[in-house]
């Protein structure tokens with residue numbers, strides 16, 4: 364058994380810095396008897412001020428050179444991005460048969476299958492616990508604990524920035540732009556927030572979870588993605604009046620027809636664990652055919668939690684744990700058949716802005732009936748400065764195509780002042 368495992372760390376930002384601090388605080392981190400020691404690092408700027416000491420490590424300007432150094436036993440990639448230096452360095456390490464640990468969800472969601480094939484062809488582990496839900500062990504749960512069952516669905520809150528924004532909008536009665544600006548000031552949101560608020564980060568993560576859950580290849584391009592940037596304060600308030608909170612829900616469901624992977628804002632009933640997941644927390648439901656429902660909740664980001672997840676993967680390498688990168692050997696993985704979203708059946712929330720005149724509600728009800736959508740609840744509430752009368756209704760479970768058709772027809776009614784806003788109600 365090896366006594367010392369020499370770790371090369373590429374990327375010294377939030378996660379990489381966290382790992383350096385972790386191994387400095389726990390110099391005897393020795394899960395398999397041997398000790399993990401950082402020996403070499405790489406980042407963009409060697410002279411950058413960092414709140415940890417890197418003077419004892421060999422420095423590499425080029426992460427690919429670090430990955431190929433004969434003095435590195437485990438390569439840890441914490442740069443980020445699906446292409447460029449992160450991908451090149453991971454490929455280099457794997458080609459040399461070196462174990463790779465990464466937190467890079469974009470890389471695994473987009474190139475997971477080809478990297479898994481490469482890793483398995485050389486017998487090197489490729490581990491990415493920190494890529495989904497930061498320190499909360501979602502990947503291990505699906506890759507290891509759930510292999511005895513068949514998973515039919517995974518769904519949850521996978522982006523802490525979006526959840527923080529939605530929670531702040533709800534609790535402070537403040538609009539999206541104002542809360543986003545504050546989140547950026549406080550460092551909870553990136554200067555360019557598109558990846559988070561556009562739903563793409565959550566889509567990377569749910570694509571990885573879908574692959575692990577259903578034994579298929581990650582297929583990021585097949586994910587349907589809507590972010591929180593179009594969520595209005597008015598809808599948060601009206602959903603609250605109806606007994607719901609709005610959350611960005613990422614879900615992957617399997618049926619006989621294929622797999623549906625989606626990220627979109629959805630209403631969850633107040634009191635339900637998704638509705639009660641607040642601030643930057645993440646949460647996940649896993650539905651196993653035999654085990655039933657499992658719920659986990661915890662931090663999805665941050666230096667300490669993600670570093671602990673990276674350390675857990677390093678520990679797995681050291682203990683010699685060997686599993687396929689996803690649920691089955693990579694060569695046998697198929698990209699899943701994608702279900703047309705319009706066929707998804709679920710309840711929906713429709714918010715209309717109408718003129719204050721008689722007959723409007725009858726016209727809306729008739730239009731819904733024409734396309735076979737039945738109303739579950741109905742709320743008409745004067746709202747100051749709304750520019751009309753907001754009407755909100757929720758539907759019984761209906762194919763999404765019918766709800767969208769109803770929204771299109773309602774938009775054309777003379778008394779309707781703006782296209783209806785449609786939000787899905789989470790299947791919980």
Ligand SMILES: NC(=O)c1ccc[n+]([C@@H]2O[C@H](COP(=O)([O-])OP(=O)(O)OC[C@H]3O[C@@H](n4cnc5c(N)ncnc54)[C@H](OP(=O)(O)O)[C@@H]3O)[C@@H](O)[C@H]2O)c1
Nearest residue numbers: 374375376377378406407408441442443448466467664665
């Ligand atoms: N932040 C989180 O909480 C979190 C949670 C889960 C997963 N992740 C994932 O972890 C990875 C790292 O995220 P992070 O938040 O730690 O990012 P970050 O704070 O922006 O740090 C990125 C690091 O990569 C370095 N870097 C950038 N381009 C490079 C290049 N061409 N060559 C070498 N080094 C380069 C940067 O160098 P300089 O320091 O010199 O600029 C920096 O140290 C990403 O894949 C991210 O998605 C992050």
